[in-house]
Structures are given as structure tokens and as C-alpha cells.
Amino acid sequence: MKFEVQSVKVGLAGAVMLAAMSQAAFADENRMKVATTFTVLADMARNVAGDAADVVSITKPGAEIHGYEPTPQDLVRASDADLILWNGLNLERWFEQFIRVLGDIPSATLSDGIQEIPIAEGAYEGLPNPHAWMGLGNAQVYIDNIVAAFSAQDPANAEVYAANGAAYKQQLIDTLEPLREQIATIPEDQRWLVTCEGAFSYLARDFDMKELYLWPMNTSRMGTPQQVRAVIDGVTQHSVPTVFCESTVNTAPAEQVARDTGALYGGVLYVDSLSQEGGPVPTYLDLLRVTSETVAEGLTNGLNIQ
Structure with missing residues (x-):
């Protein structure tokens, strides 16, 4: 894989430089640092974090996630994280190798607990459709999983995360319910x-x-x-x-x-x-x-x- 070659090029000799560069990815060293695999999850996490944690996305806006090939710059964005959030359900097929290169960083799978819909045909037939964040009910599960992951990693701010998560879920409901009624x-x-x-x-x-x-x-x-x-x-x-x-x-x-x-x-x-x-x-x-x-x-x- 291209990523294997690139990640090796970072090398031990660049470890000090990588660590120094990674500080720039996060706004405040005193807050918990969270990396997510793509921009949708990053924005959800920021709404839960509020001012209590800093969140970055490994991939950039507009990226096609399925076949993504991480780069050394992506390692920079994630290397100083206290926690990494990913979707799971076979969406980020590059992620398991990516996190092995980063080392021992806690991670949480945000799709845990959703009611899966299987893919009906093709090479992935029978596997769960990975785009679970597109359902309103599932979005609330994602938010609960973010709150739980944040609270476990940063218990001092657990009440902040719970309050932000509840408010964010209500925003989603208020926005989408009228559109669901229109489509009905x-x-x-x-x-x-x-x-x-x-x-x-x-x-x-x-x-x-x-x-x-x-x-x-x-x-x-x-x-x-x-x-x-x-x-x-x-x-x-x-x-x-x-x-x-x-x-x-x-x-x-x-x-x-x-x-x-x-x-x-x-x-x-x-x-x-x-x-x-x-x-x-x-x-x-x-x-x-x-x-x-x-x-x-x-x-x-x-x-x-x-």
C-alpha cells in the first residue's frame, strides 16, 4: 500500500519533528486532544466538546473516505491526540493500519449500537452499510457514543459533554423533523x-x-x-x-x-x-x-x- 511506504518514510529520525509539528494541530495543550477520521465526525465531536476539548479531522473537507490513502501529514494531525474517533462498519478501511503506526492511542467506534442496514448487492453484500450517521436516530447514538468516549477520557468535564450532547441532539431533531414531515x-x-x-x-x-x-x-x-x-x-x-x-x-x-x-x-x-x-x-x-x-x-x- 502507498500508506505503508509513506509511513515508513516518517521514520524514527523524524519522530521529534513530528511531535513538535503535531502541537500546531491543537489549539490548547491543556485541553483534551481528539482526532477523528473524517470531517463529519469532527464536527459532531466539536459540538459535544464545546470549549472543553480540541478536535481535528485527519482527512480534509471534500475527501472521498472509502479509498482514502493517509499521508505523513495525516499522521501529524493525529499523533498528539489523546483520543481518536472513527466510524467503523468497514468505512475507513485504512484506519486500522493508520492507528497501528500511531501507537497506543485510545479510540472509540461511533457506530456501536446502531441498527444496521445490510448492503443488498455487490462485493460487500451482507455487510452493514457504513453510512449510519445519515439517519436521525443513528445520529443520536453517535452523539451518545461521543459523550461516553469523552467522559471516559476526560471525566472532569463529563457534565459539560453530557449537556452539550443533549442540546446538540435537540438541534438535530428541530432541524430534521419539519423536513421529514415535508417528504411525508x-x-x-x-x-x-x-x-x-x-x-x-x-x-x-x-x-x-x-x-x-x-x-x-x-x-x-x-x-x-x-x-x-x-x-x-x-x-x-x-x-x-x-x-x-x-x-x-x-x-x-x-x-x-x-x-x-x-x-x-x-x-x-x-x-x-x-x-x-x-x-x-x-x-x-x-x-x-x-x-x-x-x-x-x-x-x-x-x-x-x-
């Missing part, structure tokens, strides 16, 4: 969520939607003629009004499905990564809100032009 007004037989990757199974379950996608997981085979044909047939058979695609992949296959079926291309959904500050989804709450709004508005507009 769409006729049930046309309440389909058609996307590129099958990354929205938990959102579809929470919004009482049926799901159709071009490929089940981001791999080397995405948007093949067979995948496109199967979704064209499904969209036609069920009179699906709108097709979407996520932000970190090529949208051309979904746009082709829309052209060939007469469905509306409803735009970009967000799932694996936040945007830069000032972008469309700089926070996890924005990611859920924008994605849900795009689905609700896209389906409504698609029905209006059918």
Missing part, C-alpha cells in the same frame, strides 16, 4: 430516493422512502453501463420523478439516467464529507439539512413537471 406529503408510491452510491439507506429508512442506486459502495466499478441500465429500468418502472447524486463522485451517470427517463436531475446530495467554511455544508447539521431539503424540493419539483 409526497405520495408514497413516488417517494423514491435514487442516488449514485447507496449511501442514503438510513436516511431513506427514517424518511419512509424506497431506495434505488447505481452502485452500492464507492469502488473501482462505478457508473458502468449495466448499473446505469438497471437504474433506468427502475426509474421507468416506478415513474420516479427525480434522480440525485452525491458530491464526492462523478454525477454524469445519474444525469444520464435523468435524460434517458425524462426524470428531473435534482442536484447534489452530501454524505461523506463536509465542505470548507463558507461552502454549502460546513457543518454536519448543514449536511443533513441541505441533503434533506434537496431531496424534498427535488421530488416535489419532479412531480410538478411529470
Whole structure:
């Protein structure tokens, strides 16, 4: 693996430099230092941390997480952490080797305790869909797991973490419940969520939607003629009004499905990564809100032009 070669290049000779550089990743040495595998988890963790802990993301905004290859700079961001948070469910296939290189740093798996949805087809058939943070109920489990991990590592601030977690869960509910109610007004037989990757199974379950996608997981085979044909047939058979695609992949296959079926291309959904500050989804709450709004508005507009 590329990561193996790069991590060896850091070497023992660079250990002192690495440790010194890592201090810059965290704002205050007196606070607990937390690293997360990707930006969505980092933002969730920051909302729980408040001013009691510093949180960084190993990967940057806009990164495609599934096939990510860590670099020495990623080691820098994580090497001084007191705690590392990761998703699990086979999402970060690079993480186990990554943490072995870092050494003995405590970690917590944030998807522990969620009700898993299995992947229905492809090379990962039967394994749990890893995008569990996209469900509102699951998001509350993630927050509880963050609170528990923070409190175990930093018990002096346990009450702060518990209060921040409770307030954050209420923010999520207040933001998403109106959007769930809006989607519920769409006729049930046309309440389909058609996307590129099958990354929205938990959102579809929470919004009482049926799901159709071009490929089940981001791999080397995405948007093949067979995948496109199967979704064209499904969209036609069920009179699906709108097709979407996520932000970190090529949208051309979904746009082709829309052209060939007469469905509306409803735009970009967000799932694996936040945007830069000032972008469309700089926070996890924005990611859920924008994605849900795009689905609700896209389906409504698609029905209006059918």
C-alpha cells in the first residue's frame, strides 16, 4: 500500500519533528486532544466538546473516505491526540493500519449500537452499510457514543459533554423533523430516493422512502453501463420523478439516467464529507439539512413537471 511506504518514510529520525509539528494541530495543550477520521465526525465531536476539548479531522473537507490513502501529514494531525474517533462498519478501511503506526492511542467506534442496514448487492453484500450517521436516530447514538468516549477520557468535564450532547441532539431533531414531515406529503408510491452510491439507506429508512442506486459502495466499478441500465429500468418502472447524486463522485451517470427517463436531475446530495467554511455544508447539521431539503424540493419539483 502507498500508506505503508509513506509511513515508513516518517521514520524514527523524524519522530521529534513530528511531535513538535503535531502541537500546531491543537489549539490548547491543556485541553483534551481528539482526532477523528473524517470531517463529519469532527464536527459532531466539536459540538459535544464545546470549549472543553480540541478536535481535528485527519482527512480534509471534500475527501472521498472509502479509498482514502493517509499521508505523513495525516499522521501529524493525529499523533498528539489523546483520543481518536472513527466510524467503523468497514468505512475507513485504512484506519486500522493508520492507528497501528500511531501507537497506543485510545479510540472509540461511533457506530456501536446502531441498527444496521445490510448492503443488498455487490462485493460487500451482507455487510452493514457504513453510512449510519445519515439517519436521525443513528445520529443520536453517535452523539451518545461521543459523550461516553469523552467522559471516559476526560471525566472532569463529563457534565459539560453530557449537556452539550443533549442540546446538540435537540438541534438535530428541530432541524430534521419539519423536513421529514415535508417528504411525508409526497405520495408514497413516488417517494423514491435514487442516488449514485447507496449511501442514503438510513436516511431513506427514517424518511419512509424506497431506495434505488447505481452502485452500492464507492469502488473501482462505478457508473458502468449495466448499473446505469438497471437504474433506468427502475426509474421507468416506478415513474420516479427525480434522480440525485452525491458530491464526492462523478454525477454524469445519474444525469444520464435523468435524460434517458425524462426524470428531473435534482442536484447534489452530501454524505461523506463536509465542505470548507463558507461552502454549502460546513457543518454536519448543514449536511443533513441541505441533503434533506434537496431531496424534498427535488421530488416535489419532479412531480410538478411529470
